[in-house]
Amino acid sequence: MLSASNLPRQTMSTSHAAAAAESTLSLGSVFSDKPIEQFAAGSPLFWEGDKAKHVFEVVEGVLRIFKILSDGRRAITGFLYPGDLVGVSMRDLYLYNAEAVTPVKVRRFASVAFQEAINLSPELRPQLFAKLCDEMASAQDQMVLLSRKNAEERICSFLLMLAKRMSRDNNLSMNIEIPMTRLDMADYLGLTIETVSRTITSLIGRGIITQSGRHDISIKKLDTILRLAGHVEADEPKSAPREYSRQAVWPT
Amino acid sequence: MLSASNLPRQTMSTSHAAAAAESTLSLGSVFSDKPIEQFAAGSPLFWEGDKAKHVFEVVEGVLRIFKILSDGRRAITGFLYPGDLVGVSMRDLYLYNAEAVTPVKVRRFASVAFQEAINLSPELRPQLFAKLCDEMASAQDQMVLLSRKNAEERICSFLLMLAKRMSRDNNLSMNIEIPMTRLDMADYLGLTIETVSRTITSLIGRGIITQSGRHDISIKKLDTILRLAGHVEADEPKSAPREYSRQAVWPT
DNA sequence: CGTTAACTTGAATTTTGTCAATGCCTGTGG
DNA sequence: CCACAGGCATTGACAAAATTCAAGTTAACG
Numbered sequence: 001m002l003s004a005s006n007l008p009r010q011t012m013s014t015s016h017a018a019a020a021a022e023s024t025l026s027l028g029s030v031f032s033d034k035p036i037e038q039f040a041a042g043s044p045l046f047w048e049g050d051k052a053k054h055v056f057e058v059v060e061g062v063l064r065i066f067k068i069l070s071d072g073r074r075a076i077t078g079f080l081y082p083g084d085l086v087g088v089s090m091r092d093l094y095l096y097n098a099e100a101v102t103p104v105k106v107r108r109f110a111s112v113a114f115q116e117a118i119n120l121s122p123e124l125r126p127q128l129f130a131k132l133c134d135e136m137a138s139a140q141d142q143m144v145l146l147s148r149k150n151a152e153e154r155i156c157s158f159l160l161m162l163a164k165r166m167s168r169d170n171n172l173s174m175n176i177e178i179p180m181t182r183l184d185m186a187d188y189l190g191l192t193i194e195t196v197s198r199t200i201t202s203l204i205g206r207g208i209i210t211q212s213g214r215h216d217i218s219i220k221k222l223d224t225i226l227r228l229a230g231h232v233e234a235d236e237p238k239s240a241p242r243e244y245s246r247q248a249v250w251p252t
Numbered sequence: 253m254l255s256a257s258n259l260p261r262q263t264m265s266t267s268h269a270a271a272a273a274e275s276t277l278s279l280g281s282v283f284s285d286k287p288i289e290q291f292a293a294g295s296p297l298f299w300e301g302d303k304a305k306h307v308f309e310v311v312e313g314v315l316r317i318f319k320i321l322s323d324g325r326r327a328i329t330g331f332l333y334p335g336d337l338v339g340v341s342m343r344d345l346y347l348y349n350a351e352a353v354t355p356v357k358v359r360r361f362a363s364v365a366f367q368e369a370i371n372l373s374p375e376l377r378p379q380l381f382a383k384l385c386d387e388m389a390s391a392q393d394q395m396v397l398l399s400r401k402n403a404e405e406r407i408c409s410f411l412l413m414l415a416k417r418m419s420r421d422n423n424l425s426m427n428i429e430i431p432m433t434r435l436d437m438a439d440y441l442g443l444t445i446e447t448v449s450r451t452i453t454s455l456i457g458r459g460i461i462t463q464s465g466r467h468d469i470s471i472k473k474l475d476t477i478l479r480l481a482g483h484v485e486a487d488e489p490k491s492a493p494r495e496y497s498r499q500a501v502w503p504t
Numbered sequence: 505c506g507t508t509a510a511c512t513t514g515a516a517t518t519t520t521g522t523c524a525a526t527g528c529c530t531g532t533g534g
Numbered sequence: 535c536c537a538c539a540g541g542c543a544t545t546g547a548c549a550a551a552a553t554t555c556a557a558g559t560t561a562a563c564g
Contacts, residue, residue, distance in 0.1 A: 089385045143395060150520090
């Protein structure tokens with residue numbers, strides 16, 4: 001599993017001492033002595049069902065991980081950026097496909113050796129654990145998106161996600177580079193390319209975003225995007241919430 | 253995060269020695285000296301945004317974890333069964349709500365102490381790690397369901413999931429007890445109660461399942477359910493799969 | 505045994521998907 | 535460096551699936 005990613009991506013520390021060093025050991029440094037491998041855009045790193053022999057660290061570019069239903073429908077479950085790990089799990093086989101979206105550079109590490117390195121380092125362990133938890137958190141957000149948001153809300157949420165990844169620190173970038181195609185976006189957002197296209201056109205028409213080339217979008221009305229993304233509530237709902245049951249009783 | 257669950261649920265070992273014991277130490281045994289607490293159906297264990305002070309182990313009953321959008325829409329991201337853990341994460345606050353679906357018995361453990369216990373035990377660590385990975389795997393399956401399956405496929409997949417949980421070992425039970433309401437199912441499957449109801453009615457009408465009370469369903473045509481659940485492909489697709497691009501080139 | 509929440513069913517509406525045609529980038533090769 | 539082809543994206547008209555709104559019906563619980 002693991003294809004951890006998301007918010008707090010630590011900067012890749014350049015390899016100082018050998019693996020034994022215990023000081024500023026970061027997850028990325030486990031890979032630092034491995035050679036860089038390149039994958040062309042569109043090429044697979046591995047397929048679902050392959051023996052899970054390796055863990056990869058993304059150094060440059062973007063990956064997609066996805067599953068295919070028996071009739072060919074594809075669901076992309078995540079996009080991976082530099083600093084993310086691919087293929088971490090305790091299973092014998094990979095549970096999903098991994099492909100390069102753009103030209104990609106990765107480092108490769110044998111799964112068993114990786115497990116050992118993690119297990120032996122009381123410094124690395126919590127880092128990996130935290131990554132897993134972050135990944136789980138964003139998987140849940142994605143489930144919320146897929147189960148309850150409409151097309152426009154999905155697109156806005158997606159743009160915000162990309163905007164977050166664009167900039168270091170925590171403030172969003174207003175200029176978004178979209179490395180993937182409309183088909184990738186559709187298969188990630190549970191829509192069709194046509195709906196993705198129409199929705200983006202509509203956002204442009206209302207002056208909420210502008211476009212300069214298919215893969216470059218600028219946010220013009222951030223507040224509107226934020227609202228349309230339908231962020232999960234902090235405290236009190238705007239409209240009266242649905243009622244769920246009145247049986248709620250305190251624990252004994 | 254963590255609300256690990258799913259397939260390989262280990263049997264709860266009765267507490268033998270104190271926490272230091274290194275023999276058949278299972279994750280559950282960490283909690284075994286804590287008192288049992290009860291929650292009535294519908295009552296909350298905690299809310300999103302609460303200080304994440306505790307980790308819970310489900311001993312009996314079923315929980316739902318969910319998020320609420322600002323306008324009141326609810327998305328249930330998981331149901332938790334005995335043996336599952338709730339509230340494991342590295343965050344300061346809970347990221348979701350947890351409520352009892354049925355009357356529930358749990359044990360409670362302070363988050364910090366739990367982290368320590370895990371960190372100190374080279375036996376527990378991989379167990380927790382494996383749970384997290386399993387949870388991630390089923391989160392991905394749920395994303396596939398929500399992004400690409402139609403109502404009927406979602407219901408059949410859901411029934412199969414329940415059937416798996418019903419029986420020990422790995423063979424499905426043909427008699428399914430559905431502890432949650434149609435509304436819970438709808439909010440978990442990204443549908444409305446009406447669609448859930450109609451779909452179940454349709455399955456009954458075709459003799460694929462039968463019903464004896466709203467919360468008890470029997471599978472009559474397992475093969476049909478399996479097919480309708482649209483299980484992810486093993487090898488070759490039935491119909492010609494969509495083409496994705498022809499650029500695919502092997503890595504350098 | 506009655507009340508009321510939970511569920512089912514039907515009809516109308518909305519959203520998104522499908523099919524089809526056209527337009528526009530982008531990257532390749534001249 | 536430019537032209538051109540093919541892939542990718544947009545747009546439109548129509549269809550299908552699911553949602554919404556509105557009654558009814560059933561069954562769970564006190």
